[in-house]
Amino acid sequence: MxxxxxxxxxxxxxxxxxxxxxxxxxxxxxxxxxxxxxxxxxxxxxxxxxxxxxxPLPGGQPEAQEKTVVAVCCPMSHTNPTHRKNCRVCGAPLLGEPQRIPRPxxxxxxxxxxxxxxxxxxxxxxxxxxxxxxxxxxxxxxxxxxxxxxxxxxxxxxxxxxxxxxxxxxxxxxxxxxxxxxxxxxxxxxxxxxxxxxxxxxxxxxxxxxxxxx
The missing domain is CATH 2.60.200.20 (Tumour Suppressor Smad4)
Incomplete structure (x- = not known):
């Protein structure tokens, strides 16, 4: 269902x-x-x-949307879920704005x-x-x-x-x-x-x- x-x-x-x-x-x-x-x-x-x-993304297919996530990147460009305050890889503070990216x-x-x-x-x-x-x-x-x-x-x-x-x-x-x-x-x-x-x-x-x- x-x-x-x-x-x-x-x-x-x-x-x-x-x-x-x-x-x-x-x-x-x-x-x-x-x-x-x-x-x-x-x-x-x-x-x-x-x-x-x-x-779906503008001009795209639903499948393309499935393969993206909303993320926050640290200064080293590591991608993180938006609920995190520090980078899951390097520990740096997450100060950037959320953005939609290809799902890592x-x-x-x-x-x-x-x-x-x-x-x-x-x-x-x-x-x-x-x-x-x-x-x-x-x-x-x-x-x-x-x-x-x-x-x-x-x-x-x-x-x-x-x-x-x-x-x-x-x-x-x-x-x-x-x-x-x-x-x-x-x-x-x-x-x-x-x-x-x-x-x-x-x-x-x-x-x-x-x-x-x-």
Missing amino acids: WGETQAVILEDAAVQPVDDARVTQAPSGPQSLAEVDDHDSMTIRSLDDFPSASN SLGWVRTPSGERLELVTPLVIGRNPRAERIQGIELPRLVAVPNGHVSSNHLEIRVEGWSVLAVDLHSRNGTYLRRPGQPPVRLPDQPTVIVSGDVLDLGHGVQFCFEELP
């Missing part, structure tokens, strides 16, 4: 809704991903819609094989991941995990604005968020905010570790 994308953030090892000001909005529009046919019945839900931008990398995720994937596009993770592109919607990168415990389409990683979000795609065995200093929490059926140091555990040693997020 199109409408508001609800994001949750973990605090004190509990899943709680994010304040309205921190919830990413997803505008109305056509379904962005076709349903995924999973004949082994391990995945019982199709991929969630990838949100499209409601206000939002960090890295380390796969079970040790490969590091840059978080610049959405990811769909699973034993045999599939997705279909609809015009104007960002195509996700497919990450295959050859493990029978993992569902065909198991997990989606979104990059929205300055946020990295994780959504379990109603996988058979679930996905657990392991955050340092907190007990594991099973991902709910709505986007959950991911921060540096988080580990998403798909079970049987299949883990994805997030590094250098804003």
Whole structure:
């Protein structure tokens, strides 16, 4: 269903809704991903819609707007979210005016094989991941995990604005968020905010570790 994308953030090892000001909005529009046919019945839900931008850049397409963020730059031209007072890279005070720029990398995720994937596009993770592109919607990168415990389409990683979000795609065995200093929490059926140091555990040693997020 199109409408508001609800994001949750973990605090004190509990899943709680994010304040309205921190919830990413997803505008109305056509379904962005076709349903995924999973004949082994391990995945019982199709991929969630990838949100499209409601206000495309002048003369541009909605996809172009999706790939931009509002940022503040430090004197060294490092880009930062507008809520920060000091640069996330060099620590310098942020005194410039906000401006819309191409979305920078939002960090890295380390796969079970040790490969590091840059978080610049959405990811769909699973034993045999599939997705279909609809015009104007960002195509996700497919990450295959050859493990029978993992569902065909198991997990989606979104990059929205300055946020990295994780959504379990109603996988058979679930996905657990392991955050340092907190007990594991099973991902709910709505986007959950991911921060540096988080580990998403798909079970049987299949883990994805997030590094250098804003």
